[in-house]
Amino acid sequence: MLIIEDGTGKTNAESYASAADLVMYAVKFGVTIPADEPAQEALLRRSALTMDGMIWKGRKMDSDQALAWPRRGVELDCQIKPDNYLPARIQYxxxxxxxxxxxxxxxxxxxxxxxxxxxxxxGTVTREYATISNTSGRLLPAAPDRPSATQFADYLQKQGLFAVRA
Incomplete structure (x- = not known):
């Protein structure tokens, strides 16, 4: 049984969404997911682990909580969000x-x-494709657009160089 984070900072939480939530999401957005619930739950656990490696705004609400959210000190639209704030876009x-x-x-x-x-x-069509380099040994994205990146954008720490107007 998948343990869902509810904004209280559970020490044993494994996901922000349930398998039923994932099934509804897949139907709404036309994405493919495994048919059986244990595989869906495993996929949600894997995505939660991936999310834990991301650099989010603020800091964990409690150092003992299992997942990265909820967080303290998250500023969004010039407002500091409550410590137990668990944005819907984190679940989506x-x-x-x-x-x-x-x-x-x-x-x-x-x-x-x-x-x-x-x-x-x-007469006949000849098509040649570029070779996809995979020297890192990591999987490359399956699609050029990643909906998760859009959902997370406001909640991740910005890194790198930024242009500043003088």
Whole structure:
């Protein structure tokens, strides 16, 4: 049975969404997920672990809580959110991430094709694809757009260089 975080900072929470939530999300957004509940729950656990590796705004509400959310000191739209604030986009983002992970599972890197680099039409069509580099040994994204990244955008710490107007 999947233990769901409810905003209290549970020490044994495994997910922000239930398998039933994931099924409803998949129907709404037309994404593919495993058919059986244990596999759905495993996918949600994997996505929650991936989320724990992200650098979020604020800090954990309690150092003993199992997951990254809820958090203290999260500023959004010039307001500090309550310590037990658990944004709906964290739950939706987890479900989007779970669907993305499943897509990566069922579409192995070695079967993916890169961008078309050559196309010739002379009676028959010849199409050549770029080689996808995978020297890191990590899976590459299955799709160019990642809905989870959009859901998480306001809650992640910004890193890197930023242009500043003078």
């Amino acid at each position: 983002g987890q479900m989007a991430l779970a669907a993305e992970i499943h897509t990566d599972d069922i579409d192995p890197v070695e079967k993916r094709k890169g961008a078309i680099t050559l196309e010739r039409v002379e």
